[in-house]
Amino acid sequence: MEARSRALDANAAREAELDAEEMQNAALVGAGDDDFADADEVGEEGEGDEEFHLPTAEEREEEKKSGGPDIHTVQRRMRECVRVMGSFKRLAAKGRSRSEYVQQLISDIASYYGYNEFLAEKLFQLFPVAEAIEFFEANEVSRPVTIRTNTLRTRRRDLAQALINRGVNLESIGKWTNVGLQVFESSVPIGATPEYLAGHYMLQAASSFLPVIALSPQPGERVLDMASAPGGKTTHMAALMENTGVVFANDVNKARTKSLTANVHRLGCKNVVVCSYDGREFPKVMGGFDRVLLDAPCSGTGIISKDTGVKTNKTERDFTLLSHLQKQLILCAIDSVSPDSKTGGYLVYSTCSVTVDENEAVVDYALRKRPNVKLVDTGLEFGRPGYTNYRGKVFNEKVSLTRRFYPHVHNMDGFYVAKFKVEKRVKTKPRDEDSGPVVSTSGEAIDADDLKFNNDEDMRYIEEARRKAMKAKGLRVTTRRKPVEAGPTVVEATA
Numbered sequence: 163m164e165a166r167s168r169a170l171d172a173n174a175a176r177e178a179e180l181d182a183e184e185m186q187n188a189a190l191v192g193a194g195d196d197d198f199a200d201a202d203e204v205g206e207e208g209e210g211d212e213e214f215h216l217p218t219a220e221e222r223e224e225e226k227k228s229g230g231p232d233i234h235t236v237q238r239r240m241r242e243c244v245r246v247m248g249s250f251k252r253l254a255a256k257g258r259s260r261s262e263y264v265q266q267l268i269s270d271i272a273s274y275y276g277y278n279e280f281l282a283e284k285l286f287q288l289f290p291v292a293e294a295i296e297f298f299e300a301n302e303v304s305r306p307v308t309i310r311t312n313t314l315r316t317r318r319r320d321l322a323q324a325l326i327n328r329g330v331n332l333e334s335i336g337k338w339t340n341v342g343l344q345v346f347e348s349s350v351p352i353g354a355t356p357e358y359l360a361g362h363y364m365l366q367a368a369s370s371f372l373p374v375i376a377l378s379p380q381p382g383e384r385v386l387d388m389a390s391a392p393g394g395k396t397t398h399m400a401a402l403m404e405n406t407g408v409v410f411a412n413d414v415n416k417a418r419t420k421s422l423t424a425n426v427h428r429l430g431c432k433n434v435v436v437c438s439y440d441g442r443e444f445p446k447v448m449g450g451f452d453r454v455l456l457d458a459p460c461s462g463t464g465i466i467s468k469d470t471g472v473k474t475n476k477t478e479r480d481f482t483l484l485s486h487l488q489k490q491l492i493l494c495a496i497d498s499v500s501p502d503s504k505t506g507g508y509l510v511y512s513t514c515s516v517t518v519d520e521n522e523a524v525v526d527y528a529l530r531k532r533p534n535v536k537l538v539d540t541g542l543e544f545g546r547p548g549y550t551n552y553r554g555k556v557f558n559e560k561v562s563l564t565r566r567f568y569p570h571v572h573n574m575d576g577f578y579v580a581k582f583k584v585e586k587r588v589k590t591k592p593r594d595e596d597s598g599p600v601v602s603t604s605g606e607a608i609d610a611d612d613l614k615f616n617n618d619e620d621m622r623y624i625e626e627a628r629r630k631a632m633k634a635k636g637l638r639v640t641t642r643r644k645p646v647e648a649g650p651t652v653v654e655a656t657a
């Protein structure tokens with residue numbers, strides 16, 4: 163009886179959630195002005211004379227076999243599905259479920275925008291229905307060209323003047339940055355002007371300014387940029403530090419450190435040391451930093467408008483491997499920060515991806531494995547709060563202090579920023595001769611084993627993802643492999 167009542171409560175809660183989502187969708191549909199947002203204007207019956215029919219699973223199969231529907235059918239179907247899902251109870255066809263509309267919509271999004279269905283679904287799930295369409299639409303449009311003034315060489319107003327004199331039409335990006343300029347049009351190539359060659363600016367996406375602003379490195383500090391090539395953020399940090407202290411600019415990829423070194427020289431950064439280690443070797447190779455930036459290797463789902471290959475070249479396995487690598491890197495980054503730093507003791511974690519696996523899940527994992535760190539405000543003036551509850555996963559409530567940035571909301575690349583304060587680890591009386599339980603800064607006792615990177619756990623997920631990927635490709639699935647100690651593949655994306 164009790165269980166039944168709990169189930170009814172859960173159902174009612176889910177219904178209420180869906181109703182709220184419907185209202186939000188309806189508001190978005192009403193507010194937007196893109197192709198899909200005017201769905202309601204065509205009235206209760208939908209558009210055109212022909213009544214809309216949601217294809218059955220069999221009809222969808224037939225459609226696929228015959229080479230897929232024409233673009234107008236797909237467009238109309240997407241509009242209709244968005245409209246129906248904006249007010250499901252009222253508009254859905256009798257006997258058809260919400261998941262049938264969702265499946266159809268995801269499949270149409272994939273074919274219309276050119277994604278594989280796996281990624282289309284993963285990204286679709288991040289937003290209410292109508293907003294998801296806005297996100298996919300925004301990925302079809304290039305973001306504004308932006309540059310960052312190198313304050314080691316010039317002032318923004320002098321740079322703006324010099325470029326205007328060369329026929330560049332530009333404006334400041336926004337109040338949140340005093341070094342950014344947005345280029346509207348230019349009669350000269352912006353990556354080859356004398357000012358560019360003299361290092362007066364860096365061609366850099368606006369979103370890339372955010373983690374450095376959040377980290378806020380100070381003059382005289384010792385800073386690590388753990389994954390730094392080609393150096394957009396390293397050189398920004400060097401400038402904020404006024405060429406004092408030291409920035410260790412590391413990247414595992416030796417070839418990429420060439421462009422990093424070139425940028426360091428061009429921009430006149432004298433406080434940068436370039437090195438090439440796997441980030442997972444820190445802090446063994448070096449530690450005790452006042453601040454660390456981990457601009458992690460990621461899937462690049464925030465920069466699809468720049469790299470359209472992401473639409474089709476990512477599988478579930480890639481996300482599992484990346485999340486695994488990101489978790490390993492973030493623990494090493496935390497351990498490289500000096501909790502005794504007089505001026506800092508901070509880590510910023512960022513990615514140019516919008517998936518939860520690469521962002522909130524990694525941050526939440528770090529909080530669980532390192533009880534001596536806490537999330538703090540990023541200090542950024544805008545951005546949506548990180549998810550604390552996502553599709554059944556519940557994260558630490560402080561994850562709401564992290565920030566998400568989206569192309570359709572902020573007109574910049576999709577991005578994620580989290581800022582941690584690292585405090586001292588406190589040990590209580592030893593359990594045996596050489597090790598004792600660690601307690602969190604809140605005094606909670608933590609099992610020492612729990613602090614280690616759980617390789618086996620992640621390898622199980624990786625193996626499962628490999629099997630699924632093989633199945634999806636129609637390949638025969640081999641017997642389950644034992645977890646191996648192999649380092650994950652590095653999938654790169656530049657911000």
Ligand SMILES: C[S@@+](CC[C@H](N)C(=O)[O-])C[C@H]1O[C@@H](n2cnc3c(N)ncnc32)[C@H](O)[C@@H]1O
Nearest residue numbers: 389390391392393394395414415440441457459
């Ligand atoms: C998002 S990009 C960094 C962009 C850079 N921060 C910037 O602003 O110009 C990620 C970088 O991580 C590097 N990387 C990948 N795996 C790594 C690892 N295990 N250790 C250190 N760097 C790694 C890649 O070579 C790539 O240059």
